[in-house]
Amino acid sequence: MSGTTPVVFVIDDSPSVREALDSLIRSVHLGVRTFGSTDEFLQSKRPDAPGCIVLDVRLPGLSGLDFQREMVKSEIDLPVIFITGHGDVPMSVRALKAGAIEFLPKPFRDQDLLDAIHVGLERDRARRQRSAVVAALRGQFDKLTSRERQIMLKVTSGRPNKQIAAELKLSEVTVKVHRRHVMRKMKAKSLADLVRMADKLSGGAETA
Amino acid sequence: MKLQHLRAITAPWLLPAATAALAAAIFIADTVTDLELAVPAFYTAVVLLSVRFCKKREVILVGLGSLGLTLLSDFLTSDTATTQAGVINTAISLLAITTTTYLAVRIETEKEAAYEARSQLAHVGRVTTLGELTASIAHEVNQPLAATVINGNACLRWLADDPPNLDEARQAVARLVKDANRASEIIAQVRALTRGSPPQKDWLAINDIILATVSLIESEILQNQVSLRTELADDVPLVQGDRVQLQQVILNLILNALEAMSRVGEGPRVLTISSARNDANGALVTVRDTGVGVAPENLDRIFNAFYTSKADGMGMGLAISRSIIETHGGRIWATPNSPRGAVFQFSLPVGMEP
Numbered sequence: 001m002s003g004t005t006p007v008v009f010v011i012d013d014s015p016s017v018r019e020a021l022d023s024l025i026r027s028v029h030l031g032v033r034t035f036g037s038t039d040e041f042l043q044s045k046r047p048d049a050p051g052c053i054v055l056d057v058r059l060p061g062l063s064g065l066d067f068q069r070e071m072v073k074s075e076i077d078l079p080v081i082f083i084t085g086h087g088d089v090p091m092s093v094r095a096l097k098a099g100a101i102e103f104l105p106k107p108f109r110d111q112d113l114l115d116a117i118h119v120g121l122e123r124d125r126a127r128r129q130r131s132a133v134v135a136a137l138r139g140q141f142d143k144l145t146s147r148e149r150q151i152m153l154k155v156t157s158g159r160p161n162k163q164i165a166a167e168l169k170l171s172e173v174t175v176k177v178h179r180r181h182v183m184r185k186m187k188a189k190s191l192a193d194l195v196r197m198a199d200k201l202s203g204g205a206e207t208a
Numbered sequence: 209m210k211l212q213h214l215r216a217i218t219a220p221w222l223l224p225a226a227t228a229a230l231a232a233a234i235f236i237a238d239t240v241t242d243l244e245l246a247v248p249a250f251y252t253a254v255v256l257l258s259v260r261f262c263k264k265r266e267v268i269l270v271g272l273g274s275l276g277l278t279l280l281s282d283f284l285t286s287d288t289a290t291t292q293a294g295v296i297n298t299a300i301s302l303l304a305i306t307t308t309t310y311l312a313v314r315i316e317t318e319k320e321a322a323y324e325a326r327s328q329l330a331h332v333g334r335v336t337t338l339g340e341l342t343a344s345i346a347h348e349v350n351q352p353l354a355a356t357v358i359n360g361n362a363c364l365r366w367l368a369d370d371p372p373n374l375d376e377a378r379q380a381v382a383r384l385v386k387d388a389n390r391a392s393e394i395i396a397q398v399r400a401l402t403r404g405s406p407p408q409k410d411w412l413a414i415n416d417i418i419l420a421t422v423s424l425i426e427s428e429i430l431q432n433q434v435s436l437r438t439e440l441a442d443d444v445p446l447v448q449g450d451r452v453q454l455q456q457v458i459l460n461l462i463l464n465a466l467e468a469m470s471r472v473g474e475g476p477r478v479l480t481i482s483s484a485r486n487d488a489n490g491a492l493v494t495v496r497d498t499g500v501g502v503a504p505e506n507l508d509r510i511f512n513a514f515y516t517s518k519a520d521g522m523g524m525g526l527a528i529s530r531s532i533i534e535t536h537g538g539r540i541w542a543t544p545n546s547p548r549g550a551v552f553q554f555s556l557p558v559g560m561e562p
Contacts, residue, residue, distance in 0.1 A: 014351045016387045020358035023380050027365035027373075058347070085350045106354035110361035 004049035006121045007031040009078070011041050011064075012056040017106075021054065028114055030121075038067045042074070050128055052101070052120030054113070057084035057091065065091070068098050077127065079120035083108065137197050140186050148185070151178045155191070156198040227257040231277065239281040242294070248278040248301035252308040264316045271309025275302055342528075345398055352390040359384035409448050414483050414491045414556070415440040417451060421458040422481065425466075429479065432466050439482035447491045447556040449536045457529040457540075461495040461552045464525065468499025468550060475548070489558045490538070498549040507542050529554075 008030055010021045018034040025032040031049070035041040037059060057064040068080055082095050082103045092103035101123070102116035144152065154164045161179070165172040188194040231254045238247040251274035258270040282298055363380035366373040418440065422429075429436050447454075462479065469477040478498050486492035502510055511530045526540075533540040533554045540554040 014355065016352055016355035016383065016390065017358065019383055020355040020362060020380075020387070023376060023383070024358050024362035024365065027362050027369065027376065085347050085354065106350055107357035108354075110358065110365070 004047070005031045006050040006052075006125070007033060007047055008052060008054060008117055008121075009041060009046075010034040010054045011036075011038055011059065011067075012054075012083070013037065013059050014056075017056070024110055024113075025117070030117070038062045038064075038070075050121050050125040052079040052081065052117060052124055054081050054083060054117070057082055057095075065095060065098075068095065068100065077124075079123050081113070081116045081120055083113070134200055137186075137201055141201055143185055144182060148178050148182050151175060152182045152186070152194070152198065155179060155182070156195045223257065223261050227254055227261075230254055230257070231274070235277050235281055238278070239284050242285075246297040246301050248274070248281070248298065249304050251278065251301070251305045255305065255308045255312055259312045259316060264313055264320070267312050267316060268309060271305060271312075274305045274309075278302060278305065345394070348394050349391050352387040352394070355387040356384050356391070359387065410451060411446045412449055412451055412454065413446055414444055414454070414493060415442075417454050418458060418481055418483060418493065421455050421462065424455075424459065425462060428466060429462075432470055432477065434466060434469055434477040434479050437478065437480045439480065441482075441484045443485050444483045444491050445485060445489060445558065447536070449556065450532075453532045454536070457532050457554065458493065458495070460525045460529050464552070465495055465497035465499060465550075468501070469497055471500045472498070472548075486555050488555075491556045493554055493556075495552045496545055496549065497551075498545065501544055501548055501550045502542060504544065507544075510542060511540065 008025050010018055010025070010032060012018050012021070012034070013036055015036070018036070022032050022034050031047075033044070035044065039062075041053075055064045055067065059067070062070065064082060064084075071078070071080070080095075080100045082092070082100050083106055084091070084103070085106045095103050101120045102112070104112055104116070141149070141152075150168065151164060154167070159167070161172050161175050164170075165175045168175070182188075183194065186194060186197055188197060231251070234247060234250045234254070238245075241247055254274055255267065255271050258267050262270065278298065278301055359380045363377045363384065366377040366380060418438065422436065422438065426436075458481075462481070465479050469479070476498060478496075480494070480496040482494045482496075484492045484494070511526045530540050533556070536556055538554055538556040540552070543551045543553070545551045
């Protein structure tokens with residue numbers, strides 16, 4: 001447990017299933033919030049903690065499968081575990097293809113659900129860590145001067161100092177000074193370290 | 209069926225009597241008048257009237273009768289000299305009666321076909337509705353049952369906690385009891401629903417029902433490359449019951465048999481449907497297949513609701529079949545077929561002599 005308690009969001013239109021899941025999930029010392037519809041969930045304020053969604057396929061209004069698609073549009077990046085009273089194979093294939101962790105027909109073994117929840121929370125925790133690292137790097141990168149950023153990009157794409165100096169019409173000594181500043185401000189231990197950071201920064205927008 | 213009832217109510221004896229009177233009047237007029245008058249042409253009216261209250265075969269009889277009467281009155285009046293015009297007139301009358309009868313029979317055939325198609329459609333509609341209803345009931349019952357299972361598991365986990373959380377465990381059990389009661393309430397409601405529509409009670413020939421059902425899914429049988437044998441005894445007593453419900457039972461047994469045989473890769477696929485008079489003078493229907501069969505330990509359970517051996521089965525077909533047969537006072541059971549497959553049989557109590 002890294003600080004914040006993870007939260008499981010249960011979305012099911014049956015109050016009795018909601019209450020039962022609430023109790024089951026609390027019994028393994030996880031946080032839980034329950035919702036009767038996807039709208040209710042969307043309107044709620046979600047805590048800043050690792051989480052995952054336990055979603056009923058058959059819901060009034062937006063169905064669970066439709067909601068899974070909607071989530072991508074509304075930039076909700078929580079792992080989803082489907083539970084269903086009447087699942088068929090094509091439905092489960094569709095859900096799993098769209099990235100669902102599990103597709104459990106009701107009634108399911110409690111351990112199967114809890115295992116899926118743990119996989120979901122672990123996945124979300126890793127995603128949150130990745131995006132935290134990228135956010136920190138971006139903060140450091142934003143503190144560089146525009147000249148330093150220019151030099152960092154050239155250094156990390158493998159250009160030697162002499163070439164950079166020629167390209168930017170600077171002396172080689174000046175390039176070396178800027179380069180040292182970049183290493184210090186980015187807290188990079190080596191050139192390889194800096195290259196990895198540049199990678200994360202450029203790829204960050206796609207993977208986050 | 210309904211169509212004939214309607215006719216019986218609107219014209220119990222009046223129309224047949226009037227038609228007979230008309231025929232008699234034509235016969236007398238034809239006999240006392242000269243041959244030159246084409247009175248027998250009026251027999252066409254008799255034929256057309258008979259369509260209103262007669263079946264196809266009876267209409268043909270009326271037509272033949274009219275022809276006979278025409279010839280008879282010809283014979284009775286033949287002591288006067290037969291003129292050429294008289295012979296031609298008689299021929300025209302005979303032709304008119306024959307043509308009219310033929311057309312009347314054609315119309316009747318079309319009407320019967322239309323009625324048959326309509327009743328089959330109604331039947332299919334009812335089966336589909338039943339399927340939808342079943343799916344919906346299954347979902348309704350499944351929700352509280354799923355909650356019951358989750359609550360039971362949650363309770364075990366609260367008790368296994370260190371220290372055990374008795375308060376949470378107690379609440380979980382309280383919810384469990386509530387949900388189990390809810391499930392049983394839903395089932396009670398379904399029971400009340402089925403009680404609300406008492407089955408029709410008609411005298412039925414079980415062989416007709418078997419043949420009608422088979423004709424509904426003949427293409428399905430062909431598609432599955434199954435050879436169908438029907439062994440229908442002609443001394444099966446009539447049974448009292450609801451035609452559509454009994455058709456549903458037979459349809460369900462046939463569909464199950466086809467499904468069971470589709471799961472067998474090799475060997476002959478033979479579906480045998482037979483009827484017989486049973487020891488208690490009731491009707492016995494047997495549906496025998498060469499499919500995967502039923503494990504002996506499951507023979508008792510297959511009629512339970514929600515028990516299914518199919519990946520996408522609802523487990524309701526045989527349960528509904530049993531409840532239908534039982535409301536008819538009968539019994540339904542299954543035995544293994546040899547060398548492979550299953551035999552499903554139901555008996556209906558003693559009825560009326562055929």
